[in-house]
Amino acid sequence: MNKKEIQRQRMRTYFINGAKEIIKEEGIKGLTVRKVGERAGYSYATIYNYFSDLNTLLAYCMLDFLEDCYHYMLNFKIETEDSKNQLIAYELAYFRYFAENPDMFQIIFIEELGKPPKELMKENTLPSVGLLLRESLIKCAQEGYIAEEKIELLGELITASLHGKLLLFIKGRDGSNLENMISLIEKEMAFLLSQAGG
Amino acid sequence: MNKKEIQRQRMRTYFINGAKEIIKEEGIKGLTVRKVGERAGYSYATIYNYFSDLNTLLAYCMLDFLEDCYHYMLNFKIETEDSKNQLIAYELAYFRYFAENPDMFQIIFIEELGKPPKELMKENTLPSVGLLLRESLIKCAQEGYIAEEKIELLGELITASLHGKLLLFIKGRDGSNLENMISLIEKEMAFLLSQAGG
DNA sequence: TAATAAAATTAACAATGTTAATTTTATTAA
């Protein structure tokens, strides 16, 4: 009984990986059922034996990409830095990552997704990535940069602000360029952290 | 010579209005060239005599919807209120408007748009709407709620935060519900305005 | 080895945006 499910899961990864390849090479617009089938080495209709539709397959991709983003962020962990600089470094890395990979932003935050099994999705939106932000904020509180009771509020504000900026920037609704955005975020972070003292 | 252009512009409005109707009734997903042609009382291919493609027609719709949003916001101008409450009232109205009209958010901030004549688009992204926010902030400075040199920064922060929250909320990336979002925004606004004193 | 279940493939559908070919309508020249 369980053997079957292992095999099915393996099959799923063939399609998921095919889809991820296509997205990385051609962007989300290049993703079609037929191309996924080709990459996986199966006919296009076979996909529907393993995913209820293309959006569900995309949801699996999204979860993987989210993990990729998390691992990318880990590169910006700087042990020597103090918590304030660490937090800012994470924010900037996050912004840069999506600004330079707009398709990832599209898939993770915009695209309509189908429903992969619930156990994969539970509290998984912004799971590990959001954790980094929270960790940094808590450390900022411990080191006295911000008041403990401001953690929640600051986290919400920063998260919303970053995603708003990314949306407007990526979708060309903001005339600004990447470097200007970055320096704007730096200023805003400095403001927020200086004003949220304990 | 000019007569021709007047006629062409009139024709354009037929298609634009048809498209807007469809979007309002069936959402952006319901918008198709064929349906637009039907509404306008022309064959579907006629559209391509007046717009280079569907995305360009959509760009015209977007500009109209943006104006709609502006007029909606004006309903929340309260002469008696002080600038701080006025600002907050605008923010909440803005959030509510898009949270309750996700297709407007989609078209204005997410959808890929073609290019209508440049004179229509120049500095027009968030034109009048963004103006309301700026006006309110300036008044807040005049009335001593915030420092003058913080206007720019606060405007950027508030704008980004609102759009980020809208994105995550509308796209179901945030588990929260509308009323919780609203009260969260209130708290954040209170924080920002209290901490940005002159 | 025969019967049956499962998996994969091919064929088919309806819908989409867009272009080309064709027909209709308006404008101009005689």
Next chain:
DNA sequence: TTAATAAAATTAACATTGTTAATTTTATTA
């Protein structure tokens, strides 16, 4: 007014898309 020409509108056609149904192939079981 009528014939030639330009402009506008329509129909026909394409290539793609996601998805489903029908069919064939492969694996499992008796």
